[in-house]
Amino acid sequence: MILKVKEPIESEWPHLRKGQVVFTYFHFAASEPLTRALIKSGAIAIAYETVQLASGELPLLTPMSEVAGRMAVQEGAKYLEKVFGGSGILLGGVPGVLPAEVLIIGGGVVGANAAKMAAGLGAHVTLLDISLDRLRYLSDVLPANVDLVYSNRHNILDQLRKADLVIGAVLLPGAKAPNLVKRVDLKLMKPGSVIVDVAVDQGGCIETIKPTTHENPTYIVDGIIHYAVANMPGGLPRTSTLALTNATFPYAKRLGKLGWKRACKDDSSLFLGLNVIEGKVVYPGVAEAFGLPLVDPKTLL
């Protein structure tokens, strides 16, 4: 078996070979050519983004969420500068001057990592989540300058009014993030405030968000700076690559050692990563996206 653990770049597609196992991010639904190339090649495609634990966690996305959550704060801090249209406030203030207010919507991996960074810079942080159990755990481990508040429409609006930086950190596994901040809500915000929406890959939890790039990361709507780079961790590849490899390595090792059939039989998480097997689409989302026939992967193991 030949195992490839790398994102397939377009020039490589023609070279994929029958029986070759490719274990990487595919995001097939976003690219019909890639899907068709894979089908044609006869290779076995196991996608990082659909490997899933029984708990619903996507373990090969978690490291990217950690990086993105931490980056979100440094992006927010930067784009608050006046030269980018920001209100010119320093997150942590200085002795004698109040710090900035940072609002984090969502207390999962992204939100908790963002909260640590914002608190570390001395900002006054409010983190909203709908799980009281999660808020209780976070209150045990986060610094004292993070307030943990139950998330509902009333509290979101209340906090938007005073926020200098809003971080959208709502990611639902396999679903579009809900629009918790509406376009009209921007009017409540102070001009020059910044929104960083880490959920942009899933449609975003801010209505006015649309994907941007590392080259042109921000745009302004109603006086509010929007940062919405679609692949944030790509901006810090040294940390991101190591973080991802730490997560994928145990799976890759098992694939290499046991072969893909045995490895996917033994591990139900990895099994869910199977997307295309020797020309047959075996993942529902991919089949649906392009109207292709779906084959039950169990019949191919």
Place this chain on the structure above:
Amino acid sequence: MILKVKEPIESEWPHLRKGQVVFTYFHFAASEPLTRALIKSGAIAIAYETVQLASGELPLLTPMSEVAGRMAVQEGAKYLEKVFGGSGILLGGVPGVLPAEVLIIGGGVVGANAAKMAAGLGAHVTLLDISLDRLRYLSDVLPANVDLVYSNRHNILDQLRKADLVIGAVLLPGAKAPNLVKRVDLKLMKPGSVIVDVAVDQGGCIETIKPTTHENPTYIVDGIIHYAVANMPGGLPRTSTLALTNATFPYAKRLGKLGWKRACKDDSSLFLGLNVIEGKVVYPGVAEAFGLPLVDPKTLL
């Protein structure tokens, strides 16, 4: 020499003897009978409250400020309860519910101790002071949930609007505390909020404050609960007595060992504690208060 280190209670006044040294709190200006009894006795009265370091610090009041600053927070927490007319907010909130806002006016010994306690209970604390150097030091040593803000009229009003608990902690050595919160300012505050004025012994830094007792500690003005017990540390005598003794003991030891004349000659702080010497008033404030002749203590050493 006979040294007495204890507050003179009224029944003891007739028994004070000529040449006896009494080292304790006197607050002569507040009691003409005590002053006259001391003068008549021929004793030497060295008053804790006027012992003063070159820096202006009153070292035998400092321990009481520490106790009072810490107590102020537990009093405030208590009188926020509904049964006392308070707004019913818990200082630290709970996971999911915002904590209370505590405003501390003054960052000296009282304020810093109050800030530690309020932060320790999980409140969101704002401490105001006019010394940037003091705010810088406090920002080095206080927890992350204390904001350190320059004190001016604008910032005071701004903070009063959101405060659930206000602690007046402005003490100027030897001067009446300035009225930083005016009666009209109470209108800005949320009903059921609490004011604890630790400066009440010096007239208070809140215009509507007037001294109360441990038995009847609070009263309400314009919907705001006022706590203004005149001798707060007296409520916790076990801690206060030990704290005070730690501070007075080195002076008492020197008085006992060297005699009062030598001890007061050698130590300019102790010298300032001399109030009455064998029938003669030697401290300006006492002489002024009752129109008595003032003698220069240097002539009596």
Place this chain on the structure above:
Amino acid sequence: MILKVKEPIESEWPHLRKGQVVFTYFHFAASEPLTRALIKSGAIAIAYETVQLASGELPLLTPMSEVAGRMAVQEGAKYLEKVFGGSGILLGGVPGVLPAEVLIIGGGVVGANAAKMAAGLGAHVTLLDISLDRLRYLSDVLPANVDLVYSNRHNILDQLRKADLVIGAVLLPGAKAPNLVKRVDLKLMKPGSVIVDVAVDQGGCIETIKPTTHENPTYIVDGIIHYAVANMPGGLPRTSTLALTNATFPYAKRLGKLGWKRACKDDSSLFLGLNVIEGKVVYPGVAEAFGLPLVDPKTLL
């Protein structure tokens, strides 16, 4: 369906209507008139206090335990004052004077919240629990001035000897709290020490405890001040109400959206909250308390 989410006050009982769903605290076993009024009305009574997760946790009591645990420390601090008969010690001491010793019996929600507050005030805290796993977790997240000790009779007596404040925090879901501190043990304690028993609603874990009110919160037995307000969170309604609503809201939303039958079928926690359905008692404890026939709620869904 009409959903009411509010404690039924006596004057409302006659107005409860057939088919109306009432979702609130009932504590039926404590009031036969209320029970009979509910039966007669034909309403559906879903009681906060019997909603229960598979883990045994009572999720609609947890927020009240958080509030009560945090309050317990401020009550203890207050009633240590001399004017209430207390020993006059300040929980955190001051530099130069030892802090007070706080003993917390039980490391669940109440105990952990109490420990955070007492530690935040600078006291020396000892928390006893019989679960080593719980103590290990708490040692990861509590401050350094909390000692975590295995609970047994020997250790309880050992700690009682030095405690200035004892917080009873033992709550067993659905059972009377065990009497871990006997009447005779009070003799070991220092006079003027304070006991706050948060378990008083369940009979208390201190033998000498009996319920008091916010108006008359304390009484003294053998020189020890007892604070045992039956409904502590009621003293801080602003925080308590928000905390409770955060917990009940998701259930109420589902009741409103799905109707009580569907909602209780889908969610086994909510199902356990059913106490009375259209005239029939469906909760064993209520039927037993008043010798009423018990109906299996499954037959009524």
Place this chain on the structure above:
Amino acid sequence: MILKVKEPIESEWPHLRKGQVVFTYFHFAASEPLTRALIKSGAIAIAYETVQLASGELPLLTPMSEVAGRMAVQEGAKYLEKVFGGSGILLGGVPGVLPAEVLIIGGGVVGANAAKMAAGLGAHVTLLDISLDRLRYLSDVLPANVDLVYSNRHNILDQLRKADLVIGAVLLPGAKAPNLVKRVDLKLMKPGSVIVDVAVDQGGCIETIKPTTHENPTYIVDGIIHYAVANMPGGLPRTSTLALTNATFPYAKRLGKLGWKRACKDDSSLFLGLNVIEGKVVYPGVAEAFGLPLVDPKTLL
């Protein structure tokens, strides 16, 4: 007296009037036209940048150092991104991946503030200074992820080898910062590392540094990104202006109340701020810069 507390913009120069007091940043030595306009106007120019305490501290520059020190870390974090040529490392790493190494040269106001921010983001920080007393104080108040190391050539080179981000924080009051990092030393550094030199206004402590602007903040030398915006706090005007006003206000108040003559007589710090008085240059540096006659300000008070 008319007091103006604002930086004089060019269009205002002709309107400055005789006897008017202007209290602001001037930096006369950098602009002969401004100097001549002031002389011609007959106004009194008191410059923020030369007000100086007996300790040598420049109290009206300190707030700017605080802002710049804190900003330096967020700039460094940002320009480590790949899109700017950086090495792509996240300052704090993520669980499983090492954090970045941040080297701070200088432990004064700038360095200490930078260290707090970098540590708050989870980086591994090394701060170098030549004062052991300063390092001892910083070891008391900075977080555990800051190493405090004596500054000498050996240690600088040692740390440069592993640093991902270097912050130049050496400011000597009234003197050019020494070039502690030579051009040749850059060869030791890892490609894609970032240098932020906060001392650039004084010539910088990095040999390869030269001033940049907020619009074009960085350039690359030998593979190392250099950030050297000359007026960093200008990028965050909201915080900077408040911070500066807190520091200048007490001086401005005294100028307004006492008049400039009395105020400068009474306060030797303010006296040193006098640069031009009614047509006469009274500050040595200004006179030297343009070969103008110097008048002793004492003769004009």
Place this chain on the structure above:
Amino acid sequence: MILKVKEPIESEWPHLRKGQVVFTYFHFAASEPLTRALIKSGAIAIAYETVQLASGELPLLTPMSEVAGRMAVQEGAKYLEKVFGGSGILLGGVPGVLPAEVLIIGGGVVGANAAKMAAGLGAHVTLLDISLDRLRYLSDVLPANVDLVYSNRHNILDQLRKADLVIGAVLLPGAKAPNLVKRVDLKLMKPGSVIVDVAVDQGGCIETIKPTTHENPTYIVDGIIHYAVANMPGGLPRTSTLALTNATFPYAKRLGKLGWKRACKDDSSLFLGLNVIEGKVVYPGVAEAFGLPLVDPKTLL
């Protein structure tokens, strides 16, 4: 039933009686005479070391791991002294001098406890583990001077190069610890560095490790000091005995109350502790070790 909860010393073996229940550490596989004595006696032997939870945890070994993990750091600190051949570095350094590097291999109970201690002494700590979830939790609760790194051969070698103290903390329940540090790897280490292998009882995770005693705790290989006391907690019996009793007491109580048959039937963890029952070996490892017949314990309950 007579219950004995004490390690059986050799002189007691002849006195063990039929039907007596002995609940203690046995380590039968290490001593054939003890095994045969037990069989002959007819007693029931329940071994601490094989009581096992469903999660795989050995709850009666956990307290010993806690003690050993914490001790490992103080042993390492001590044997770095020059008199023992160590490199003479102080773990925490002092202000101006870098701290030592401590490498901890394994993030379970031993590793986490060691990390807390080493961080508490001010060292720079790197902890390696292969579970990202464990690293994430540890990053929430450990101090800022602990780096959490994914464990693989590359990272181990990288860290060995700079480590002053290496703590082997890899314990796999019921299996020999893997040799993660090879003999050849010692060449990478700095002379005078110290290795403490807490896994020595299971063969150690360092190839060059072999058990030592409290009397002669260390030996040197290739310039590296090895500390490998086989029963570390035995050196601190006061803490260890209390810690162990806390864990065993609930089991002993149930054995005493219910009798061994009922207690082992009710509790599957305790059931796994059964090693010898009235002359019959019922634990596979013991039977295998000496070629004795194995009886299914279920047939004897």
Place this chain on the structure above:
Amino acid sequence: MILKVKEPIESEWPHLRKGQVVFTYFHFAASEPLTRALIKSGAIAIAYETVQLASGELPLLTPMSEVAGRMAVQEGAKYLEKVFGGSGILLGGVPGVLPAEVLIIGGGVVGANAAKMAAGLGAHVTLLDISLDRLRYLSDVLPANVDLVYSNRHNILDQLRKADLVIGAVLLPGAKAPNLVKRVDLKLMKPGSVIVDVAVDQGGCIETIKPTTHENPTYIVDGIIHYAVANMPGGLPRTSTLALTNATFPYAKRLGKLGWKRACKDDSSLFLGLNVIEGKVVYPGVAEAFGLPLVDPKTLL
């Protein structure tokens, strides 16, 4: 000028040359041969141990106090082990078992460093000092598990009763440490407790202390283990040498640059370091020790 910065070993004495400057530890009073060799050589001896700041601090001893204070805790932890006669308690305890009690007598450099380490290991620490100002500062910067108590005979005895480890940290510049723990006081202590007296070089603050060596560091009196190595930092030379060099380097640099005459004229601290100048004894203590004539160094500059 030839500058030597190294402790003069006996074999070098004959080689010391006239006019050579030797800057190092001498401790002349302890060695008449060394003194006479220096006199004979005609060299200039500047002794680290008598360089003294205006504040009384001995800046070239401070780094050694830092190392010794930190080491004191690891020595104490080690010798509490049973194999050395200790009580077998682990300083930090484990979850479920109380930590040890550490008593530190003296809150200067030694005591503060010891307190940080003991607190870092999780012990319960009590630090005694007679300066309230010092206790107040330490309460700002030390962890929560350090109690700061005023030092007097009553408190010392009280704490000795419960201490598992006592650290003597009383150093008075230029004077014998007072015997704060008398021989008879040892009876109050628990058997197997440990005393580490860092003041042993100055006679010790424990009556029963006498100097030991790194090879034989401890002895037992009345069941109490005494650790009293005379030159503790010598056990960790790597850290100690760097720490010392950081402190001496600026002086050595000035000596080298300016020559000893100018350097000693300019710097009154260094001036006090002059002990022998070209055959003449210029330091009172040395002259007194051996009945040698004393010359005023000012006459020789």
